Amino acid sequence: MAPTPSASRTLPSWRFWLPLVCQAALILAIPAQSLHTQLTGRTVILKTAPVDPYDLLRGYSVTLSYDISRVDTLRQLPGWSEFERQRSANSEWPATRFFYLVLEAPGVASTNPPSPWRAVRISGDRPTNLVENQVILRGQIGNNTVPDGLELQGRTSNNTVQYGLERYYIPEDQRDAINQNINTAQANQATQPIVVEVKVDAQGNAVPLSFWVTLGKASAKQTYHYQF
């Protein structure tokens, strides 16, 4: 690449340091948000949905979907019809919209693995009147079909629900062990084998912290806890 004329000895240092500080700010913004959530957030346990074991482990990350990631689950919650009405009235490109899920702590505490929280309500606006054992989790629902009828052109209707909790990066040396445990657990359809611990802050942002994999039936139960 040809040298540019300004590249002389007189180029002041701030011309380098200013963009470098901007770049560093971009880098540091990532942990800042995450740390804020981890420090100020409340711990919530989520139950995963049965997933395809072959789709679970991709490279160095685990891909999980939750019970509350399924639109069918959300549809049964109070507030869904109102949220749906808001969404269709006020869709923008891309046709996604935030929603807030109110989660409630389970009655019994301190089991191993801990019992998952239960979704009790959904709304398009941030709920304010929460009781002590409730938190809000912010999610986003995406919709592939903006104009009705376009499925005929090969684009199928595919609602996706995302909470920013769908991927865990795992250490290289634990990969095989985790993979094996998850596969074994998935083969056992009777129990719900995976629960995930997340931290949720007041705005509804969430970060994943750890997950438990349970192997075997109730009598000879074995639980593995993976922390990140």
Place this chain on the structure above:
Amino acid sequence: MPSDKFRYQLRQEAEYWRRDGLIDATQYQQIAERYQFNTLETAARNRFTLVLIGLGSILVGLAVITFVAANWQEWPRSVKMTLLLSLFVGVNTAGFYLWRQRYTFGTERWQQRLGQGLLLLGTLVLGANLALMAQMFQVNGPSHELYLVWGLGVMAMAYSLRLTSLGVVAILLLGLGYWQAFFNWGTLELGSIWLRWFLQYMPLCIALLTVPLAYWCRSRVIFALGAIAVISAFEGNLSVLGLNYDRLIAETPWLSAIAFALPPALLWAYDDTFWAEGGQHRLSNLETHRPFHWLARSLALLFLSVLLYWLSFHGFWDGQVTYYPTTIPETFNALWANVTVLLGLTLLEWLYLARQAKGRSPRRPLELSTPVMASFIGILAGLPFLPQGGEFMPAIATFTVNVLLFLLGAGLIREGIASGQRRNFWLGMTLFVLQTLSRLFEYSTSLVFKSFVLLLCGLGVIAIGLWYERYIRTLSTHSRLSVTPNPTEGEN
């Protein structure tokens, strides 16, 4: 600064001149000093060193990142963060201070080359930092956001240091981010509002980012990449609206007219002096240089060629309307902003072009091509307005586009012959052959006939090519000097 190639040739020639007695030893010495013949060998060596340094720094960077990743679980997060950040700051700082040193005439010193290599490596480290931070803190974001943020970061550095290489990297990253998002637009995950806004206004944003940078760095590469990015993002945003153009034609003919006509019109009428006109004070050096005028025209021709070839298939115009929805979603407000601004700019450019043409002598050969171009664009824009339904519209549209494609090919060949430009000539030839072959395989079924046409095409290309390269090229290099400045081969 004269290119190394030129200086090599000059040195060779000057030695002949001295040997033949055309110049004496003093004059040779003067030329040698003026063009720094003594730095020629080191320049070649330096370039080789730069390649090695560049490769080496990338490998070193990858080694460090892999080392960090290998010790992922043993080290606490703070150690990993410190290591990554100090690598980021260290590589960039070293790069900057090495690169900033003073140039000597004709060649860069090794420090500059190493510095630029390190600054490029710094962009890689920035990306690695962003990605690894997200992994470390379990931040789940869609991958297009990584590329967009990364690209914007590199863009800031490119502007500040006025470095072409960083600008190119930034445009490539932004483009990568845009197309990643484009192909997954229905499933944009928990994305940031800002980046989605950026994607919506991508054609305008990328134009604002790249065109000034091209002038600032005086880089044709940045201008070309930027123009391609603007046009492709514009077409991308338009097609997100309709998902594909068939539907656009069926529903909103004027929108597909814009999709077809706006990019070539915008690029064809692009004139560097246009900005000087709009500004408060005239930029006098633009008047004489017009660095990107011809480049934009070449891109307009290229766009038109590709578009006409694409539209020349009967299947494109055929068989729509049946199962398309009747309403366009009223949600693409950003689209109107993109269209309005670019359309307004195009109109202003054409007004400016018309006013300029009035003041000039009509004998300049390339002024004649503008009315031709305008009528091409006009016809293209009119096609979607043909009455829909039945066989009439596809037949007329396909025929018209094929005629236009043929005329464009012929015009390019003619232009190539007239001005001795190999590029236009061969673009025209390619269009001809492509058109013939495509129509052949689209309509005819007889194999014997196909082989006959193929044979004719092949022989024709060989014959015309040989003839062109043998005679016209040699003839025109003599005549060209006196006729017109070479439009597409400006400075590099």
